[in-house]
Structures are given as C-alpha cells and as structure tokens.
Amino acid sequence: MAPSLVSAKLTLSYPIYASDFDPQNSVFLLVGGGGGEGRTGVGNKITLIDTSRKQTISAAVDVDLSRDEDSVTSLAVASSTPSSLIAFAGINSSEKDQNAGKNKHFRSFRLEYPPSKGSDEKVGSDGSAQGYKGQTAPLGRASLFKPSAASKKETYQRITRLSRPCKINGGQLGAIATGLAPEGEIVLFDARTNGPMGPWVEARISIGKGEAADIDIIGLNDTEDVPPGSFTVAYCSDYVVHAFKLTLKQKTPPEPQYAYSEGHPDLSSQSTARPKFRSLRFLTPNLLVVLQNRPNRQGADLLLLELSPHLQGRILRRQRLHSGINSATALSITHLPSSGTPLSSQHVIAVAGQDTSISIFTLEHPSKPPFKSLELRLHILLKSVHPSQITSLSFSSLNPLREPQQSTPLQYVKLASTSIANTVVVHTFPLRPYPSPSTKSPGQRYVLTPPGRSESAQLAISIIMAFVAIALGVLSLQTYSEIKGLAPDYLGAKNWVSQHVQDYIAPPFVLGKDSSTAGIPTVIPSDFSSSAATAISTFTDQASSSSHSLKDRATSTLSDIKDAVTDSPEDAKEAVASALDAASAAASELSVASAAYSATASSTISSATPSVFSAASSTVSSASSIISATASHQYNHIQGLLSRHHNHRRHETPDPQFPIPHMIIHHDEETGGLQAGFHREGAAKAGKRFEELSKKEKEIWKDR
Numbered sequence: 001m002a003p004s005l006v007s008a009k010l011t012l013s014y015p016i017y018a019s020d021f022d023p024q025n026s027v028f029l030l031v032g033g034g035g036g037e038g039r040t041g042v043g044n045k046i047t048l049i050d051t052s053r054k055q056t057i058s059a060a061v062d063v064d065l066s067r068d069e070d071s072v073t074s075l076a077v078a079s080s081t082p083s084s085l086i087a088f089a090g091i092n093s094s095e096k097d098q099n100a101g102k103n104k105h106f107r108s109f110r111l112e113y114p115p116s117k118g119s120d121e122k123v124g125s126d127g128s129a130q131g132y133k134g135q136t137a138p139l140g141r142a143s144l145f146k147p148s149a150a151s152k153k154e155t156y157q158r159i160t161r162l163s164r165p166c167k168i169n170g171g172q173l174g175a176i177a178t179g180l181a182p183e184g185e186i187v188l189f190d191a192r193t194n195g196p197m198g199p200w201v202e203a204r205i206s207i208g209k210g211e212a213a214d215i216d217i218i219g220l221n222d223t224e225d226v227p228p229g230s231f232t233v234a235y236c237s238d239y240v241v242h243a244f245k246l247t248l249k250q251k252t253p254p255e256p257q258y259a260y261s262e263g264h265p266d267l268s269s270q271s272t273a274r275p276k277f278r279s280l281r282f283l284t285p286n287l288l289v290v291l292q293n294r295p296n297r298q299g300a301d302l303l304l305l306e307l308s309p310h311l312q313g314r315i316l317r318r319q320r321l322h323s324g325i326n327s328a329t330a331l332s333i334t335h336l337p338s339s340g341t342p343l344s345s346q347h348v349i350a351v352a353g354q355d356t357s358i359s360i361f362t363l364e365h366p367s368k369p370p371f372k373s374l375e376l377r378l379h380i381l382l383k384s385v386h387p388s389q390i391t392s393l394s395f396s397s398l399n400p401l402r403e404p405q406q407s408t409p410l411q412y413v414k415l416a417s418t419s420i421a422n423t424v425v426v427h428t429f430p431l432r433p434y435p436s437p438s439t440k441s442p443g444q445r446y447v448l449t450p451p452g453r454s455e456s457a458q459l460a461i462s463i464i465m466a467f468v469a470i471a472l473g474v475l476s477l478q479t480y481s482e483i484k485g486l487a488p489d490y491l492g493a494k495n496w497v498s499q500h501v502q503d504y505i506a507p508p509f510v511l512g513k514d515s516s517t518a519g520i521p522t523v524i525p526s527d528f529s530s531s532a533a534t535a536i537s538t539f540t541d542q543a544s545s546s547s548h549s550l551k552d553r554a555t556s557t558l559s560d561i562k563d564a565v566t567d568s569p570e571d572a573k574e575a576v577a578s579a580l581d582a583a584s585a586a587a588s589e590l591s592v593a594s595a596a597y598s599a600t601a602s603s604t605i606s607s608a609t610p611s612v613f614s615a616a617s618s619t620v621s622s623a624s625s626i627i628s629a630t631a632s633h634q635y636n637h638i639q640g641l642l643s644r645h646h647n648h649r650r651h652e653t654p655d656p657q658f659p660i661p662h663m664i665i666h667h668d669e670e671t672g673g674l675q676a677g678f679h680r681e682g683a684a685k686a687g688k689r690f691e692e693l694s695k696k697e698k699e700i701w702k703d704r
Contacts, residue, residue, distance in 0.1 A: 005380070007427045008057040010049065014042055016418035017073055019394045020087075023164060024080045026396035027052045028113065029416050030087055031424055032072030033391075034065065037094060044071045046089065048111050051396075051414060054428045060114040063136045068094050073179070074160040078172070078191050084112045086139065086194070090157025090176065098153040104141035105157045106176065108194050111136050142198025144187045145178055154180040162191055163217035163231055164397075171219070171229040171248055174199065177212040184211040186235060190248055203246060203253050210237045214331075218282035220245075232285050232311075234259070236277035241290065243311040260305055260313035262292075271295065279331035280305075283347050286369050288313070291331045291351060300328035302351065302361070306371055317374050319361075322381060325353035334395035334413055336431065338445030343367060346447045348379075348429070350415055352390035358382040358417060360429075362449040379449050388421035398446075411446050480505060
C-alpha cells in the first residue's frame with residue numbers, strides 16, 4: 001500500500017510572491033515577498049525554510065530587507081554548496097531612485113545553511129536552530145533593463161528563471177523579464193558570472209508593447225550533439241509562444257521563432273475575446289507544457305506543444321482543468337529521473353487555480369520524439385490549500401538516482417505553494433520504483449503513478465466493457481423477468497437457471513391446509529419440490545370425493561324416485577319433491593365448495609409471484625367451472641325427468657350410472673405451474689351417454 005499524502009503549513013509575517021527549492025538540496029525552500037515600500041508594519045523579507053520534516057516546516061534563516069525599497073517580486077536559487085546557497089531576486093529600488101533612473105532591480109544574496117542537528121548549535125523541537133540569526137550577505141545589485149523613458153517609473157523584474165547547470169561544462173543560463181514596462185524586454189545572462197556589477201548579459205529580446213507572461217530554459221548538452229553551452233529558450237506573451245536557441249558567448253543575437261498562436265475568433269462569433277497564455281515549462285527540448293486561460297474566466301487548459309527541429313510547434317494534447325477553476329495562476333513541473341536510459345519518462349505537473357486548488361497531473365511520454373503515446377492523468381486534486389490566492393508553485397529537484405534495489409528506501413518529491421495570505425504549504429508525494437525491483441528489468445525509474453495502457457487502447461477497452469456491461473444487464477433483466485413470469489420465455493431461463501436461484505428470485509408457493517378455512521386449501525410458502533405432491537394429491541382427492549358424492553346422491557335420489565313411483569304412485573309427488581331437493585342440495589353443495597376453492601385460492605395466490613398466480617388461478621377457475629357445469633347438468637337432467645314424470649304420470653328410468661368424469665389436477669414440471677382437467681376416458685363416456693339419453697328421450701316423446 002502506498003504511503004498517504006502528508007503536508008505541512010507555515011504562516012509568515014508577510015505576503016509571499018515567489019518561491020524556489022535549492023536544486024542541490026531539496027531540504028531547503030527559499031521564499032520571498034513583503035509589503036513593499038512605505039507600508040508600515042509589513043516588512044520585506046527572504047526566508048529560508050527547512051522542510052526536512054514531512055509534518056512540520058520551520059523558518060531557518062530570515063533576510064530582512066529595507067522597508068524603503070520594494071518587496072521581492074521574483075527569485076531563483078542559482079547554485080549551492082554544502083554550507084550555503086546563492087539566490088537571485090527581483091527587488092526594485094526606492095521610488096526616489098527609480099525616478100532618478102537608478103533602479104537596481106537585480107539582486108543577489110548568499111545565505112548560509114543553519115547548523116545541522118549533529119552540530120554544537122542548539123536545535124529546537126521543530127528542527128530549527130535556536131538563536132541562529134542566519135549568516136547572509138548581499139553579493140551585488142544591478143540594473144539590467146534598459147532605462148524607461150516613461151514619466152512614471154513602474155517597471156519591475158516580474159520573472160526570474162534559471163536553467164539547470166549543464167553536466168558537461170557547468171554552463172547555466174538565466175533570464176529576467178519586465179513587468180509594467182512601456183516596452184517589454186527579456187534579458188538573458190550567464191548565471192555563473194555574477195559580481196558586484198551583475199552578471200554578463202548574453203542577449204536582449206525586445207517584446208514591444210506586450211509583456212512576457214512566462215519564460216523557461218532547457219540545456220541541450222545532455223541530449224543533443226550541439227556546441228557546449230547551448231540552450232533552447234521559450235517564452236509566451238498573451239497570445240503567442242516564441243522559441244529560439246542560444247549558445248553562451250555567441251556573437252550574433254538570437255532570433256525568436258514564431259512557434260504557436262491561438263487563432264482569432266471567426267467573424268460570426270459573438271465574442272472576439274481570445275484565450276491567453278499564462279505559463280509554460282520545458283518537459284524535453286522538443287516538448288512543452290503550456291498553461292492557458294480561457295476568455296472571460298471560463299476555465300483553463302493544459303496544452304502539450306511539440307517543437308520541431310525548426311522550433312515550429314503543434315498541439316499534441318489539450319486537457320481542460322476541473323470546472324471549479326475559472327482561471328489558473330501558477331504552474332510548476334518536475335522530472336522523475338531514472339537509473340538508466342528507459343524508453344519512457346514521467347513528469348509531474350502542478351497547476352494552481354484562482355479557487356486556491358492545486359491539480360496534480362502525471363505525464364508519461366517517450367523520452368525522445370516522436371511523442372506518439374502521451375498519458376496525461378490527474379493524480380490528485382487538492383482543494384482549499386490556502387486561505388487566499390496562490391502566488392507560486394515550486395517542486396523540489398531530484399538528482400539521478402541509483403538503480404532501485406529490494407532495500408531501496410522510499411523516495412519523495414515535495415511541492416511548495418505560497419499565497420498572499422502569508423502561508424507556505426509543502427506537500428510530500430511518495431514515489432515508487434518502476435518496474436518493481438523484483439523484476440530486475442534494466443532502466444528502472446521512479447514514478448508517482450504507474451504507467452497504464454495507452455489512451456487509445458484504454459478507450460477501446462472501455463467501449464468494449466461498456467457493451468459487455470449493457471449486454472449482461474439486459475440478459476440479467478430478461479432472465480429475472482422470465483423467472484418472475486413478467487416476460488415471455490425467449491431465453492428459456494427456467495430450463496438452465498438452477499432451481500435454488502429460481503426459488504430465491506421467485507419464492508415458490510404451494511397449496512396447504514389452513515384450519516381457519518375448514519379444510520379449504522390455502523397458499524403458503526414452502527419447499528415446492530417436497531410438498532407439491534401431497535398438496536396436489538389432497539386437492540385431487542377432494543375433487544374426486546366431491547364428484548363421487550354427487551354421483552352417489554344422484555343415484556340414490558333416482559332410485560328413490562323409481563321405487564316411490566312404482567310402488568306408491570300416491571307418494572310420487574312427495575318423493576319427487578324430496579328427490580328434487582336432495583339433488584338441488586347436492587349440486588349447491590358442490591358449487592359452494594367450488595366457489596370457496598376459487599375465492600380462497602385467488603385471494604391467497606395473489607400475493608405469490610405472477611407465474612404461480614397465473615397457473616394456480618387458471619387451475620382453480622377451470623376446476624370450478626367444470627365441477628359447477630357437471631353439477632348443473634346432472635341437476636337439470638334429474639329435474640327434467642322428474643318434471644316429465646309428474647306431468648305425464650309416466651316414469652322413464654333414468655340412467656343411475658350416468659358417468660361424472662373425475663377431475664385430475666397435477667404439477668407440470670416444465671412450466672412449474674398447476675394444471676387441471678378431466679380424465680379423457682371419463683369425459684368421453686359422459687358425452688356418449690348423454691347423447692344416448694337425449695336420443696332415447698326424443699324417441700319416448702315421439703311415441704307419446
């Protein structure tokens with residue numbers, strides 16, 4: 001299980017506008033800001049923060065700056081030794097000096113690190129050196145921008161960027177850019193030649209009426225066969241990205257190339273506003289990540305811009321940030337190094353929004369062009385990181401790591417964010433070896449998020465899985481509906497779904513006895529397979545008994561009629577009436593019983609499943625209809641005979657063996673329902689005998 005994300009927060013005494021980690025020592029973070037000139041109570045400072053502990057961070061060194069000058073607007077750590085670091089900062093001189101044309105905006109400082117915990121210096125519980133005031137020294141101040149001809153001097157050093165030192169010859173290129181200048185300007189300098197009069201200026205780039213929104217520099221010596229001290233520089237204004245190559249000490253000035261620009265809106269568009277570039281960073285010498293704000297504060301996008309050998313750019317990927325961001329305020333990236341030369345690399349990208357959230361992305365990409373496979377993923381969204389607007393983001397640097405082994409300790413990358421609310425927050429992200437050291441694969445590296453499938457493959461798999469999920473859902477719904485009796489048997493689910501599953505989906509119900517209904521079968525839940533036979537047998541026996549009872553009563557009644565009419569004609573009327581009552585009572589008894597069967601079964605079966613209700617209701621209805629019809633026919637036949645005998649004083653002996661067919665009720669194993677009917681042989685006999693009696697009756701009446 002991956003370690004959880006931890007963070008630490010520190011509140012200083014001044015608003016913070018800039019930050020940077022020591023590139024050689026990720027323990028120390030440098031921040032700067034202040035209240036500016038003439039603001040009583042809020043000083044201007046540069047603070048070195050110790051981030052060695054994940055849960056707590058502390059101020060190690062404070063550099064108090066003059067309150068008669070402007071605050072720190074930008075800064076960068078140039079180099080460091082085991083005991084100190086050198087930093088460049090943008091700090092305007094006093095307003096008086098600016099109006100006199102003496103704005104020494106470029107400053108450099110040396111800050112000594114606090115004593116370590118193993119030294120003789122006392123260390124507090126938070127890890128800071130108690131009583132240590134910090135050994136700092138200003139190294140120089142210079143004016144690198146061209147003097148402004150404007151009546152109101154507002155130009156300041158808005159951007160300070162440095163490249164990482166080259167491994168071959170240690171060359172390092174720096175760049176600064178103006179803010180609020182009548183004409184924008186970028187100054188490129190050799191960061192190794194700092195002195196009291198400032199660094200050696202390599203080139204100046206005039207931007208005209210616009211300003212550089214951001215600048216970034218990447219060295220080429222480590223990746224390409226180029227002269228020593230070669231760099232690629234990219235900068236963006238509001239609407240255009242420019243790029244050019246520069247070699248230290250070159251005699252000809254660089255010529256910025258038009259790399260990319262967003263097109264103008266169509267003439268038919270309701271708005272003429274265009275998206276604006278906010279920031280950019282090099283991922284590789286041929287790949288840039290660009291932060292862009294949509295017009296009218298409608299959101300922000302990350303663009304992946306590929307540069308050709310001629311520095312012509314094309315967009316490879318556009319990723320919109322989450323909907324809570326109306327505009328983005330800061331961007332930072334870091335490269336996760338490897339122990340060899342793997343085919344792919346991973347960068348971590350952080351974007352701050354105006355809603356004080358920070359979006360952390362991982363970008364998996366080929367180490368060299370062409371960049372056909374790009375995996376840009378949102379790793380985590382950090383919400384409400386600061387109480388007010390985020391002003392800067394800075395990742396700690398990771399030097400090339402040794403090849404991971406089984407005992408390799410966890411590696412971490414830190415992200416620092418600052419705000420105008422005086423707060424500093426440092427998040428610590430755990431890294432993991434990839435591939436795992438147990439695989440012993442060459443070219444291992446550390447990643448924040450393990451690489452996955454390519455986006456096209458992932459999209460195809462997602463579509464297939466969506467169709468499979470829909471098909472399974474439809475199949476499951478149809479199977480469920482068939483078992484419940486809600487849909488026709490297109491799939492034949494009852495034939496291949498186990499009985500246990502069917503019983504769970506549609507609990508079976510069988511006919512049983514309930515003392516409250518005086519022997520009339522009711523519906524109770526039970527194990528159908530074990531009790532169905534008994535219930536069906538009981539129902540069949542009851543129906544058969546009723547049929548025999550009617551038959552016996554009819555036979556007895558007709559016999560009594562015969563004896564009474566033959567032996568005592570005087571009593572014929574009374575016997576006929578008695579027989580008629582008995583036959584009527586027999587038929588009524590069976591009709592009432594049949595109706596009771598139907599009513600009770602229908603009311604109790606209605607709470608069962610639709611399939612059981614349908615089968616049982618049909619069975620009871622059929623049984624009731626057949627029993628009632630049989631009783632009615634026998635009653636009518638007897639009544640007709642008695643009536644004719646009474647009126648004509650003649651007796652035609654009825655057939656005492658008039659067959660009443662026996663009802664058969666059984667369980668259908670295929671459909672799971674109940675079926676009712678009469679035995680075919682008995683029904684045939686009954687029909688044949690009825691025809692014979694009818695024919696005989698007609699002949700008698702014809703003779704009479």
